[in-house]
Each structure stands twice: as C-alpha cells, then as structure tokens.
Amino acid sequence: MGTPKYHRVLLKLSGEALLGDQKFGISPSYVRYLAEEIRKVREVGAQVAVVIGGGNFMRGAAVAEHGIDRATADYMGMLAMVINALALRSQLEAVGVETRVQTALAMNEVAEPYIRLRAISHLEKGRVVIFAAGTGNPFFTSDTAAALRAAEVGAEVILMGKNAVDGVYDSDPKLNKNAKKYDQIGYREMLEKRLGVMDATAAALAEERALPIIVFDNAQADAMVRAVMGESVGTLVHVGG
Numbered sequence: 001m002g003t004p005k006y007h008r009v010l011l012k013l014s015g016e017a018l019l020g021d022q023k024f025g026i027s028p029s030y031v032r033y034l035a036e037e038i039r040k041v042r043e044v045g046a047q048v049a050v051v052i053g054g055g056n057f058m059r060g061a062a063v064a065e066h067g068i069d070r071a072t073a074d075y076m077g078m079l080a081m082v083i084n085a086l087a088l089r090s091q092l093e094a095v096g097v098e099t100r101v102q103t104a105l106a107m108n109e110v111a112e113p114y115i116r117l118r119a120i121s122h123l124e125k126g127r128v129v130i131f132a133a134g135t136g137n138p139f140f141t142s143d144t145a146a147a148l149r150a151a152e153v154g155a156e157v158i159l160m161g162k163n164a165v166d167g168v169y170d171s172d173p174k175l176n177k178n179a180k181k182y183d184q185i186g187y188r189e190m191l192e193k194r195l196g197v198m199d200a201t202a203a204a205l206a207e208e209r210a211l212p213i214i215v216f217d218n219a220q221a222d223a224m225v226r227a228v229m230g231e232s233v234g235t236l237v238h239v240g241g
Contacts, residue, residue, distance in 0.1 A: 005230030006157045008047040008123060010150035011038065012143065013161050015055035017218050018084055025056060026087050034218065035091035038128060040225040042097055047123040049153055050130045052088060053142035054080025074138035078105060081142065085132035086110065092128055099128045104136030104145070116152050123153065143202035151209045158206065158213045159227055160198070166217040167235035168197055184236045197237065206237075213237040 017034065020027025041048050057080035063073035085101045092099040100122050101111035111132060112118065122129045134145040150158050165173060166181070168190065173179040187207040190197055197203075197215060206213060216223045216234030227233040 002044075002229065004041075004044050004046045004228045006046060006228050008153070008155050009041070009049070009157050009159055009228055010146055010153070010155040011041075011048060011050045011159045011161065011224070012146040013050065013052045013088075013218070014142075014163065015053040015057065015080065015084055016163050017056075017161055018052070018087065019056050019163075026084070028087075028091070031087050031091045032094070035088065035095050035097065037218075037221070037224045038092060039095050039097050040222065041228050042126070042128065044225060044229065046228045047126070048128045049119070049123060049149060049155060050085075050088065050128060051134075051142055051146040051149060052081055052084040052130065052132070054078070054084060056080070057083065071138040074134075074140075075105075078133040078136070081134060082107065082111070082132045085130040089130055097128055098126065099130065101130045101132055104131070104133040119149075120153050129153075141199050141202065143198040144205065147198075147202040147205040147209075147211065150211055151205065155211070157227075158211055159224060160213050160215045161218040161224070162215060164217060164219060165215075166220065166223075168195055168215050168237065170195070182235050183232070184238060186238060186240050188240075190237055207239055210239050212239075 018026045018031050020030030054077045064070040089099045089101050102114040103111045104114050106113055119129050131149045134142050168182045169179040171179045187203050214227045214234055223233050
C-alpha cells in the first residue's frame with residue numbers, strides 16, 4: 001500500500017465502540033473486528049497508541065447526577081476504561097499484534113504504569129500501546145487524555161473513531177437527514193459552532209500542539225488504515241479557521 005502519511009498515530013475510541021450491537025458491556029466479536037482494523041494499520045508500518053473511554057459501562061458525569069460525588073464517579077469511569085483496554089489487548093494479541101497496556105492509576109497486577117519513555121520505546125519496537133484510566137485525574141475526559149498522550153508520545157495525528165457517524169456534521173445526522181458534513185474544519189470554528197466532536201480542554205491542547213484530528217466511522221472497514229495512508233476519510237479537524 002506504500003508508505004503511510006502518518007508514522008505514529010493516536011487512536012481515540014469511545015467506550016461505546018466496544019458495544020457492537022449490544023446496549024451494555026463488551027461485544028467480543030466487535031472488539032475482534034477493531035483489533036483487525038488496528039492490525040492493518042500496523043501492517044503498513046505505522047505505530048499505534050490507543051485511548052479508550054468507558055461509556056459502555058459508565059460515565060462519571062452521568063453517575064454523579066445520581067448522588068455519587070463527582071471525583072469518585074470519575075475514578076469509577078477510569079476503572080471502566082481499564083476493563084476496555086484489557087479486552088482490546090486480548091483481542092489484539094489474538095490476531096498477532098504485540099500489545100502493552102499502561103494505566104494512569106497504579107494496578108501493577110494487570111498493566112504497566114504509564115511511563116512516557118517506556119511507551120515510546122514500545123511504539124518504536126512495533127507494539128501497540130493502550131493508555132488506560134484517562135489522565136488519572138477526575139474532572140478530565142478521555143478526549144483530554146487522548147490529546148495529552150498524543151502530545152507526550154509525539155503522535156502526528158489523532159484518529160477519532162465514532163459510532164455510525166462518518167465525520168463532523170453541522171447537526172446530528174441521525175436526527176437531521178439534511179445535516180451537512182464537513183470535509184475539513186478548523187478547531188476554532190468547531191468550538192464556536194459547538195459541534196460536540198470533543199471537549200474544549202482537549203481541543204485547546206490539540207490545537208496548541210498543532211495536532212490534526214481525523215474523525216471517521218469505526219464501522220467502515222479499512223477507514224482507519226486509509227486515513228493513515230493519507231486518503232480523504234471522514235473529516236479533518238485542523239489548526240486555523
């Protein structure tokens with residue numbers, strides 16, 4: 001397929017990406033599909049780091065609305081992210097992709113602690129690295145963790161996988177059949193129009209580091225590897241505009 005345009009990428013998946021056709025938890029078959037898609041990216045020579053949310057089990061902000069204090073709720077969400085990371089690691093290893101999980105919360109029995117230089121070393125050796133438990137701090141989303149880790153390990157792009165949405169639209173395409181899709185959009189315009197791609201903290205960090213983001217549909221086979229090769233896939237969010 002040639003040489004990839006991006007040699008080191010950070011893949012951001014929502015927890016809901018692991019649901020498949022389920023309403024709660026993890027679909028092993030769909031996680032296997034995601035592992036195969038990541039394997040394709042590795043096979044073209046790109047290095048892959050991953051951040052996964054925990055929304056298929058719980059969201060801290062939502063739990064906090066029901067009487068659990070916000071910090072505790074966010075830590076519960078971080079544990080859900082670790083569960084998802086372990087599930088993805090298992091399926092990646094099953095398809096022949098050597099993988100390491102690093103957590104922002106210490107849990108040495110199940111994963112390595114997050115150490116930036118060790119993560120970079122894993123990537124250089126061709127291993128996929130999954131960053132779990134967000135930033136390790138409450139009040140920050142997995143989007144912010146993705147932007148932070150991408151900056152720390154020197155990723156050239158953030159690939160933001162969405163569920164059944166193939167890019168950024170001016171309104172919800174599931175509710176408005178006339179919604180307009182953007183091929184490209186600047187960070188400022190995205191925030192001003194409140195398009196809900198990612199939270200403001202994450203967007204500010206990515207913009208400051210001049211990190212482009214490609215928003216694509218997880219369910220489109222080969223979309224991930226095509227984006228890494230530089231083909232036009234989904235929506236490109238960039239600095240400027």
